[in-house]
Amino acid sequence: MLMEQLVTSFIASACFGIIFNVPKRSIVQCGLVGSVAWLLYFVTTENGGDPVPASFAASLVAGVISIAFAKRYKTPVLVFIIGGIIPLVPGGLAYNAMRYFAENKYNLAVEEAAKVFLIAGAIAMGIVFSEVLNQIYRSVLLFLKRKG
Amino acid sequence: MKSSLKISEVCLLAGKIMLESGAETYRVEDTMVRIAASFGAENAESYVTPTGIIFSLQGGESPKTNIIRVVKRTTDLNKIAAVNHLSREISAGKWTVEQALVELKRIEKEPLLYSPALQIFVSALASACFLIMFRGQWGDFFPAFFTGGIGYFWFLTVDRLAKVRFFSEFSASVVIALAAAFFVRIGWGAETDKIIIGSVMPLVPGLLITNAIRDLMAGHLVAGIARGAEAFLTAFAIGSGVAMVQMFL
Numbered sequence: 435m436l437m438e439q440l441v442t443s444f445i446a447s448a449c450f451g452i453i454f455n456v457p458k459r460s461i462v463q464c465g466l467v468g469s470v471a472w473l474l475y476f477v478t479t480e481n482g483g484d485p486v487p488a489s490f491a492a493s494l495v496a497g498v499i500s501i502a503f504a505k506r507y508k509t510p511v512l513v514f515i516i517g518g519i520i521p522l523v524p525g526g527l528a529y530n531a532m533r534y535f536a537e538n539k540y541n542l543a544v545e546e547a548a549k550v551f552l553i554a555g556a557i558a559m560g561i562v563f564s565e566v567l568n569q570i571y572r573s574v575l576l577f578l579k580r581k582g
Numbered sequence: 583m584k585s586s587l588k589i590s591e592v593c594l595l596a597g598k599i600m601l602e603s604g605a606e607t608y609r610v611e612d613t614m615v616r617i618a619a620s621f622g623a624e625n626a627e628s629y630v631t632p633t634g635i636i637f638s639l640q641g642g643e644s645p646k647t648n649i650i651r652v653v654k655r656t657t658d659l660n661k662i663a664a665v666n667h668l669s670r671e672i673s674a675g676k677w678t679v680e681q682a683l684v685e686l687k688r689i690e691k692e693p694l695l696y697s698p699a700l701q702i703f704v705s706a707l708a709s710a711c712f713l714i715m716f717r718g719q720w721g722d723f724f725p726a727f728f729t730g731g732i733g734y735f736w737f738l739t740v741d742r743l744a745k746v747r748f749f750s751e752f753s754a755s756v757v758i759a760l761a762a763a764f765f766v767r768i769g770w771g772a773e774t775d776k777i778i779i780g781s782v783m784p785l786v787p788g789l790l791i792t793n794a795i796r797d798l799m800a801g802h803l804v805a806g807i808a809r810g811a812e813a814f815l816t817a818f819a820i821g822s823g824v825a826m827v828q829m830f831l
Contacts, residue, residue, distance in 0.1 A: 532821025
């Protein structure tokens, strides 16, 4: 089960990289970021975790890895983070929300739509936090360099 | 210091390419100001929204402001990487203003790295993989593959013909919903909903939503709201396309 999630999320993220015209040398890294983020999300939610903090954690990890890749390969972070984010985007929930709207079940629709917004917000927060962590890390490194 | 008009031109073109390719607002503003500074224009101000850029060089005889309109937005990571790379090299002093302008024009015209056929194949593959990720059955893998491929092919074709993105997305999701229903009707697929969700993923504006919230958090309120609106329109197009089909079936 976990194996198939690992493989399909890697392929899906790499495919999205291609759809978004990622440079060829970065396709594999895209897939990697995506499958790591997805695995974290999947394992957390399978074991009863709430999707919102799971999305936050997964996108935080995706952000950290993407920043590391960006430095290593001298390529903008966006190139790698896309791979990580796409699997986390709540497509299924958004779909359900729209269906409920079409079926006039407005209460359920608003409930699902709220979850979509919360998850989207959690993903964005995860990315922002990863950037903050990076800043802290660099400040600490600079501080240590000055001292020693 | 070189002619400020030329520097403006370079910065605006760099910004336009990045914005049209889906870069974050802070990155576009940052890149434009950096390029200006590398060419000696220390006081540049850049105001970026998803629909246009205002750029001015302060100081000197008098501040000069230029504006460029941005009409279309896609996601093209190669161009963002290319402009970013150029900006780094400009900072290292490897390009003159004229050379940078020529190079930017080349980048602007650069076609996609991957053929439409490959893009469609890859969307189909992604759709099928998403089906499994959303806990669909393996028996639905190929129905999702074909539904996703047909949907994305339709989207690309209509987008080239009709210039209204909303219509391309709406009709593509109608086609996806019809194809999924068809496959299930003839007994090839089992779970219509999961097939549709997987197939629709290549159209879903995941990046747009994420960048919208990131822009808002970074204080780019206009850009954030504008992107959010665009994301909402896309989601609405997709959702209503599918809903419409399901109402009639």
